[in-house]
Amino acid sequence: MNRKLSYKDAITEALKQSMQNDSSVYVYGAGVDDAEGIFGTGVGLSKYFGNKRVFDVPVSENALTGIGIGSAITGMRPVFVHQRIDFTLLTMDQIVNHASKFHYMFGGKISVPIVIRAIVGRGWGQGSQHSQSFHSIFSHFPGLKVVLPSNAYDAKGLLISSIKDNNPTIFVEHKFLMNKEDNVPSKNYSIKLGKGKKVLRGNDVTIVCYSLMVEEAIKASNILKEKNINCEVIDLRSSRPIDEKIIIDSIKKTGRLIVCDIDWLKCGVSSEIISIVTEKAFKYLKTSPIRIGIPEANHPSSYALENAFFPDYRNIINSVKKILK
Numbered sequence: 001m002n003r004k005l006s007y008k009d010a011i012t013e014a015l016k017q018s019m020q021n022d023s024s025v026y027v028y029g030a031g032v033d034d035a036e037g038i039f040g041t042g043v044g045l046s047k048y049f050g051n052k053r054v055f056d057v058p059v060s061e062n063a064l065t066g067i068g069i070g071s072a073i074t075g076m077r078p079v080f081v082h083q084r085i086d087f088t089l090l091t092m093d094q095i096v097n098h099a100s101k102f103h104y105m106f107g108g109k110i111s112v113p114i115v116i117r118a119i120v121g122r123g124w125g126q127g128s129q130h131s132q133s134f135h136s137i138f139s140h141f142p143g144l145k146v147v148l149p150s151n152a153y154d155a156k157g158l159l160i161s162s163i164k165d166n167n168p169t170i171f172v173e174h175k176f177l178m179n180k181e182d183n184v185p186s187k188n189y190s191i192k193l194g195k196g197k198k199v200l201r202g203n204d205v206t207i208v209c210y211s212l213m214v215e216e217a218i219k220a221s222n223i224l225k226e227k228n229i230n231c232e233v234i235d236l237r238s239s240r241p242i243d244e245k246i247i248i249d250s251i252k253k254t255g256r257l258i259v260c261d262i263d264w265l266k267c268g269v270s271s272e273i274i275s276i277v278t279e280k281a282f283k284y285l286k287t288s289p290i291r292i293g294i295p296e297a298n299h300p301s302s303y304a305l306e307n308a309f310f311p312d313y314r315n316i317i318n319s320v321k322k323i324l325k
Contacts, residue, residue, distance in 0.1 A: 001305075005184035007177045008040035011117075012150040014159035015042060015079065017188045019049055022077060025051040025163055028064070029081030038083050039178050045063040051061075061090040065116070068100050072114040077163055084130045085118035087171065088138075099168040100143030111166040115159070121212060121262060122176040122310050127301035133211075136261075136268040138170045145169040145193055146240040150214035152182035154237060157191030163191060174212045174262065196243035200251070202230030205256040205320055208247055208273055210236045213260035213292075213311070219317035229320060237268045247273065248281045250256060255286035256323050260316060265293040290319045 006012065017023045031038050033046035033056045046054040049059055057064050061082070069077040088095070099112045120133040128193045139146045145167050148157040155173070162169040199214060200221050207217045221231040232250050236243060251257055259270040266308055270291040278288065292311050298311050 002130070002183045005152050005156075006040075007149075007152045007155050007173075007180050007182075008037070009182050010156040010182075011041045011159055011173065012037070012045065014057065014156040014163075015045060016048065018163045019045070019053060020153050021188065022163075023243070025074060025077045025079065027079045027081065028055050028057050028068070029083070030057055030059050031083060031219065032056060038081055039173075039175060041173070041178070042081070042095055045129065045277045056304070059087075060093055061087050063092040065091040067096070069094055070112050072168075073102065073121075076157060077093060077113050077115075078119060079115045079163065081117045081319060082271050084121060084126075085134050086122045086129055086132050088116065088118055088134060088170075091116075095138070095144070095168065095170075096141055100135075100141045103143060103167070108113070113163075115162045115169045115171055117171045117173060118292040119173045119175055119209035121176050122173040122306050123297070128298040131299040133153070133172070135170070135172050135239050136242055136263055139269055139272070145170065147193060147238045148172045148174075148211040150177070151235065152180065152184050152240070154191060154235075156184055157189050158193065159238065159263055160188060161170065161190040161193050164190065166232055172211065172249075176212050177215075180215070188255065194238050194241035194243060196236045196246040197236055198232065199235050200231060200233040202232040203254060204230050205258060205323055206232045206234065206247070206250040206254045207258045208234045208236060210239065211262050213262055215224045217260060217315040217316055219313035220320065223313070223317060224320055229324065231306055231320065242269075242276065244271065244276050244280070247277060250280045250285045251277055256286055257266045257289040257304045258316065258323060259291050259321050260311070261293040263293055264296060265291050266296070268293065287323055291321055292316060292319055
């Protein structure tokens with residue numbers, strides 16, 4: 001039986017089931033015990049599990065990340081929640097110089113199974129300091145995993161997998177997806193980290209994307225299909241690790257590549273994907289790849305400027321027309 005669940009409720013269910021199955025899992029962050037949750041996620045968890053396993057904390061991001069890392073080393077599985085990914089810049093020393101490196105530095109004898117949930121994206125006039133997406137920054141560092149679910153089904157399965165994983169994981173949630181619904185089983189299930197998914201199959205052009213851009217790619221592809229243009233849409237699900245095989249296999253078939261990001265393009269994940277293709281599948285390309293991302297400018301606050309600033313299905317349609325000449 002199909003059961004519809006929103007993205008935010010799928011995250012809540014993943015947390016609840018993980019905590020029920022493993023007493024070492026706990027959730028903390030500024031506002032996690034609020035009655036309305038953080039963008040609607042985690043509602044009711046503090047009442048169900050009590051304030052020893054779900055608790056509010058001061059805005060001391062670096063120190064509190066260190067506390068989570070310390071508890072992870074000793075056998076706990078903390079989930080630290082940032083209401084916006086922008087604040088993770090205050091935690092970079094702990095994440096990059098400690099969490100990502102301890103397993104290597106101690107010869108594999110230490111693991112740091114911490115999940116850092118970070119919310120990104122446009123909406124509600126958040127502006128330049130509350131709308132950014134830093135997944136490309138975290139994707140740079142060995143030892144970290146970076147996950148970007150695009151729908152409610154994946155959000156639940158990927159979060160459960162992230163909590164079970166023994167590596168530190170940055171779990172990136174998009175504000176614009178919180179109310180989007182999908183069929184989500186009530187059972188506890190996992191989705192393998194680093195494994196992409198073919199959302200739509202096609203022969204004309206490969207569109208690689210993740211997070212909100214998957215939804216936009218599907219919209220574009222459905223419109224283009226009416227003109228007998230068949231796009232293959234790949235949801236990477238994570239930017240570290242990148243599922244290289246699913247991309248290259250698609251390029252061998254289509255010979256054309258468009259990469260859609262929710263971030264700036266320079267020095268980003270889109271550049272990495274195109275590098276992978278040109279290094280390992282160059283002979284299959286029929287034309288130069290195209291990247292789609294946000295402009296080289298700071299994020300605006302007004303709704304009107306946001307609509308002009310952030311790419312959507314129309315940008316993808318125009319890029320497909322261009323790449324097909």
